[in-house]
Amino acid sequence: MEIYFTNFKSPIGNIEIIASKHAIHALHFTEPKNIPSSQLPMIVSDCIRQLEEYFEGKRKIFSFNTEQKGTDFQKLVWKKLEEIPYGKTVSYLDIAKKTGDEKSVRAVGNASGKNNIPVIIPCHRVIGTNESLIGYSAGLWRKQWLLDHEKKYEYGIQKLF
Numbered sequence: 628m629e630i631y632f633t634n635f636k637s638p639i640g641n642i643e644i645i646a647s648k649h650a651i652h653a654l655h656f657t658e659p660k661n662i663p664s665s666q667l668p669m670i671v672s673d674c675i676r677q678l679e680e681y682f683e684g685k686r687k688i689f690s691f692n693t694e695q696k697g698t699d700f701q702k703l704v705w706k707k708l709e710e711i712p713y714g715k716t717v718s719y720l721d722i723a724k725k726t727g728d729e730k731s732v733r734a735v736g737n738a739s740g741k742n743n744i745p746v747i748i749p750c751h752r753v754i755g756t757n758e759s760l761i762g763y764s765a766g767l768w769r770k771q772w773l774l775d776h777e778k779k780y781e782y783g784i785q786k787l788f
Contacts, residue, residue: 631668632661635675638682639769642746646671650694653743656765674747681746684780687713689747697741700726704738711752714781716774718756736762746773 635642645653648668680686723731739750751773763770
């Protein structure tokens, strides 16, 4: 499988996009380190366009294939993360309950932390039971920015404060 790399400059830092011809495999907030591939598959162009629309407040749902390697439990958690509505938050306990085992809160946190496709698979929408911001590998300031951004555009128009 051929892997492609490119970079996307977002309002919260550079995002390295890693993809194959058929799926997005990872988004990493990082300084550009890999040389961008010269010929990018259509899915990468779609990903960039949809990320631009998301950051402009015009997109709430992403519509391209994603693929990550993980355990069955991790994949279940990632699927549950995708079900969290735009502009809303849930707790790690809420996700644990949706997996069928409310005692798996730590395992949910670990699985969420192994999500390699942040923003697209919205692990930033998961917060502590006491509504505190915890656990975001790209930095809590980015998590707060993403939550604030979604609140601003939650109803399809920018809220004016």
